Every structure is written in C-alpha cells, then in structure tokens.
Amino acid sequence: MQHKSFENMVCPVARSLERVGEWWSMLIMRDALHGMRRFDEFEKSLGIAPNMLARRLNALVKAGLLERRRYSEHPPRHEYAPTACGRDFRPVLLALLAWGNRHFAPEGASVVLVDRRSGRVVDPIFADPATGRPVNVPDYTLAPDPAAGPLTLQTYGAAPDAPSSATAKRKSRIKIQEGK
Numbered sequence: 001m002q003h004k005s006f007e008n009m010v011c012p013v014a015r016s017l018e019r020v021g022e023w024w025s026m027l028i029m030r031d032a033l034h035g036m037r038r039f040d041e042f043e044k045s046l047g048i049a050p051n052m053l054a055r056r057l058n059a060l061v062k063a064g065l066l067e068r069r070r071y072s073e074h075p076p077r078h079e080y081a082p083t084a085c086g087r088d089f090r091p092v093l094l095a096l097l098a099w100g101n102r103h104f105a106p107e108g109a110s111v112v113l114v115d116r117r118s119g120r121v122v123d124p125i126f127a128d129p130a131t132g133r134p135v136n137v138p139d140y141t142l143a144p145d146p147a148a149g150p151l152t153l154q155t156y157g158a159a160p161d162a163p164s165s166a167t168a169k170r171k172s173r174i175k176i177q178e179g180k
Contacts, residue, residue, distance in 0.1 A: 010149050019063035020089065024048060024056045026096070029082070032066060033090050037079035065089060094124040 006014035006021075020026055024046070031045050043053055057080055060066040065086035068078045082089075094113060101109040112121045126135040133139070144156045 010147075010152060019060075019065060020092075022056065022059075024052060025060060026093070028053075028056055028060060029065060029086060029089055030093050032080060032082050032086065033093065037081060038071075039078070039080075042080075060086075091124065095126075098123050 006018040009015060020029060027046055028042055031042055036042055036045060039050075039053065039057070042048070042057070043050060046053070048056075057066065057068075061068050061080070063085075064083055066080045067083050068080055071077055071079050097111060097113065101112065113124060114120065115122055127133065128135055128140075142156055144152050148156070
C-alpha cells in the first residue's frame with residue numbers, strides 16, 4: 001500500500017516524516033546512532049526481513065541521513081554511517097525515548113539517557129540557547145517565518161512582538177540540551 005507523499009508539503013514536520021516517518025526507519029536510525037553500521041547488525045538487532053531492511057537503508061541513504069560506504073570488495077559489502085543530517089536526528093530520538101519512558105513504560109524505563117561523566121540519569125529538554133530556559137508552553141509558540149505560504153500564515157498567524165528570524169539570524173533556534 002502506497003502512502004501519501006509529504007515531500008512537497010511546506011510543513012517541516014511533514015517533510016521530516018517523509019524521510020523518517022516509517023517506523024523501521026526510526027529504529028534503523030536509532031541503531032546507527034548507537035554505532036551499528038553493517039547490514040547483519042541491523043538485521044539481528046531489529047529482526048527485520050532482509051528485503052525490507054534493504055529498502056529502508058536505501059531510502060535513508062537517498063534521504064541523506066545515512067551514507068553507504070564499501071568495506072569489502074570481495075564479496076562487495078557496505079556499511080551505513082550517519083551523515084551530519086542523520087546525526088542531527090539524535091535529539092528527535094532522545095525526545096521519543098523520554099516520552100516513551102514517561103507515558104508507555106508501566107513496568108519502568110528499560111533504556112535511559114546517562115551523563116557519561118557522572119553516571120547520572122538525565123532527561124533531555126529543549127532549551128532556548130539565548131536564555132537557557134526550557135521551551136515550554138505557554139512561554140513559546142509556533143509562528144510563521146518569511147518562507148511561510150498563505151496556508152501556514154492562516155494556520156499560525158503572526159507571533160506577537162517576535163523579530164523575523166531572517167533578520168535575527170535564527171538567534172532563538174531551539175537545540176536539545178541535557179536536563180538537570
């Protein structure tokens with residue numbers, strides 16, 4: 001069954017889902033960001049059919065999240081390494097991890113984020129790099145940017161007293177930081 005393509009939608013969430021919205025893709029990226037590189041490693045970790053794994057790896061390479069590198073000539077074998085775009089997906093996975101632990105793990109968390117230096121369990125948070133404040137509703141809102149089309153403008157309106165990010169050079173870009 002062919003799903004609707006979000007590739008030409010102007011919504012950044014929809015465009016992102018076009019690249020990683022299929023659940024195998026997110027799990028492959030989870031494993032790749034954890035250090036797995038080879039087809040057989042992904043296959044063993046995920047229990048995925050080889051033909052499905054090959055399709056998902058090819059799609060992630062085409063989307064620019066993974067890079068295919070040959071590591072053996074005879075027989076020809078490739079490994080898959082996260083690109084800069086793929087490494088930028090890590091905060092999304094950390095947010096899903098925290099959300100899943102909080103809402104869908106009645107038995108308790110099976111995987112947590114740990115500070116390597118202290119060994120302390122931490123929760124990832126989104127923070128405003130200019131102020132260090134966590135990005136929480138109602139203090140922050142979504143607003144259209146200069147590239148917004150009519151539907152986006154209609155949906156989000158204008159942010160009250162917000163400078164254009166085109167002139168502010170995206171000073172308030174959100175980045176993931178470790179929580180306390």
